[in-house]
Amino acid sequence: MSSQKMWAGRTAGATSRMADDFNSSIHIDARMYREDIRGSMAHAAMLAEQGILTAEDADTIIEALEGILRDIDSGVLTIDPEAEDIHMFVEATLTERIGDAGKKLHTARSRNDQVAVDTRMYARERIKEIKEKIVELLEALLFVAEAHKTSILPGYTHLQRAQPVTFGHHLLAYAQMFMRDYDRLTDAAVRMNVSPLGACALAGTTYPISRAATAAALGFDGYAQNSMDAVSDRDFCVELLSACSLIMMHLSRLSEEIILWSSWEFAFVELDDAYTTGSSIMPQKKNSDMAELVRGKTGRVYGDLMGTLTMLKGLPLAYNKDMQEDKESLFDGIDTVLRCLEIMAPMVRTMKVKTDNMYAAAQRGFINATDLADYLTKRGVSFRTAYKLVGEIVSYCIREGYVLDTLPLEDYKTYSELFAPDLYEEISLEACVEKRISDGSTGFASVDAQIDTLKKYINDKKGLQK
Numbered sequence: 001m002s003s004q005k006m007w008a009g010r011t012a013g014a015t016s017r018m019a020d021d022f023n024s025s026i027h028i029d030a031r032m033y034r035e036d037i038r039g040s041m042a043h044a045a046m047l048a049e050q051g052i053l054t055a056e057d058a059d060t061i062i063e064a065l066e067g068i069l070r071d072i073d074s075g076v077l078t079i080d081p082e083a084e085d086i087h088m089f090v091e092a093t094l095t096e097r098i099g100d101a102g103k104k105l106h107t108a109r110s111r112n113d114q115v116a117v118d119t120r121m122y123a124r125e126r127i128k129e130i131k132e133k134i135v136e137l138l139e140a141l142l143f144v145a146e147a148h149k150t151s152i153l154p155g156y157t158h159l160q161r162a163q164p165v166t167f168g169h170h171l172l173a174y175a176q177m178f179m180r181d182y183d184r185l186t187d188a189a190v191r192m193n194v195s196p197l198g199a200c201a202l203a204g205t206t207y208p209i210s211r212a213a214t215a216a217a218l219g220f221d222g223y224a225q226n227s228m229d230a231v232s233d234r235d236f237c238v239e240l241l242s243a244c245s246l247i248m249m250h251l252s253r254l255s256e257e258i259i260l261w262s263s264w265e266f267a268f269v270e271l272d273d274a275y276t277t278g279s280s281i282m283p284q285k286k287n288s289d290m291a292e293l294v295r296g297k298t299g300r301v302y303g304d305l306m307g308t309l310t311m312l313k314g315l316p317l318a319y320n321k322d323m324q325e326d327k328e329s330l331f332d333g334i335d336t337v338l339r340c341l342e343i344m345a346p347m348v349r350t351m352k353v354k355t356d357n358m359y360a361a362a363q364r365g366f367i368n369a370t371d372l373a374d375y376l377t378k379r380g381v382s383f384r385t386a387y388k389l390v391g392e393i394v395s396y397c398i399r400e401g402y403v404l405d406t407l408p409l410e411d412y413k414t415y416s417e418l419f420a421p422d423l424y425e426e427i428s429l430e431a432c433v434e435k436r437i438s439d440g441s442t443g444f445a446s447v448d449a450q451i452d453t454l455k456k457y458i459n460d461k462k463g464l465q466k
């Protein structure tokens with residue numbers, strides 16, 4: 001790094017090597033080179049349009065910027081790891097290549113609005129990628145849910161067997177969560193898509209710039225209305241990281257279930273070998289490492305969110321160097337969520353579902369007790385009385401080694417004369433599911449409706465992506 005800094009106005013002495021290293025963010029923000037160059041091109045074009053730069057200078061600048069972009073893309077030009085940040089690197093390279101004209105680019109601009117515009121442009125592109133990955137996961141969930149829309153397993157509350165549900169219904173619950181996550185990203189992208197460019201250092205500029213022109217050229221829906229807000233807020237990072245945290249939380253819960261289901265104790269699913277590992281010592285092991293890692297990485301993304309919120313909380317307006325820390329967290333959150341979504345989709349799609357084990361588990365846990373109570377209520381008993389009677393029947397069964405389906409009718413009759421032979425049919429697992437007719441329930445009709453909605457949602461989103 002040259003000791004003569006582009007920003008060395010007031011200072012005469014050189015910064016120490018250690019300070020240069022400490023101050024540098026190039027290892028983090030280098031990845032925004034495309035956004036930085038595009039932003040500069042739009043800025044230069046606008047300066048010429050407004051008569052602030054000559055058309056000739058602007059053309060020279062824009063052409064050279066195109067060359068720099070091409071050269072970085074192709075690997076001809078490597079980003080100097082000694083540079084202070086990507087903005088300085090691009091500007092220095094430009095000046096190296098075209099001399100004095102390059103020095104005019106930074107007219108009516110500051111790194112403060114420059115970094116804000118780059119980060120917004122970068123984040124909005126990555127949001128599109130996250131959304132694509134969510135759709136892939138939704139497709140995987142749909143694939144398994146449709147194949148298992150009638151496969152019965154116990155539904156749990158408190159991790160105790162509660163009521164029978166279908167595996168399709170269970171997976172479609174996650175589909176709902178990921179659809180909301182998708183929509184949340186769409187919302188965040190809309191609020192984010194406002195250009196800070198032209199706010200300059202903090203107060204705006206004396207030049208007759210057109211903020212509308214740069215905003216339009218860079219694909220923004222408008223520009224920030226207060227220059228101090230434009231350069232000092234990072235709520236768009238917080239919002240995106242918070243959306244990423246919610247995605248991770250949902251992925252983590254799904255991972256936790258996959259880990260449980262893959263255990264010998266549940267044995268509801270078996271993951272494909274491609275997404276498991278063995279043990280270096282225990283030959284029988286098949287570990288769900290990928291799901292565990294997704295669960296583990298959730299903490300990282302929460303950390304990225306918390307770090308950003310905390311970094312911002314005490315900052316006076318406007319820009320402070322603390323804010324350079326925003327990108328490390330933001331990029332880590334985005335990268336992590338993308339990798340986790342990416343691995344989850346094929347892992348879900350390829351898992352083997354052991355429907356027999358699910359069904360057997362559903363048969364053993366009195367999960368049709370509510371339906372037995374409903375049997376009595378439909379024959380005139382109040383729900384509370386029925387509830388109490390069934391509770392007594394369940395404890396009798398546990399004492400005597402029965403389940404509700406095997407308890408003889410004469411035993412039932414000692415509790416209520418209303419019990420008749422049809423009770424066995426009515427408390428069968430299939431009947432328990434089939435009779436659930438409320439919208440959104442695990443009943444077969446509701447699951448079909450949910451599958452339809454999900455298919456439409458996926459088609460709609462894929463249409464938008466094209």
Ligand code: ARG
Pocket residue numbers: 025029084085111112115319321323324325
């Ligand atoms: N690398 C800096 C960042 O990421 C760019 C902005 C620097 N602005 C300044 N006034 N020092 O925040």
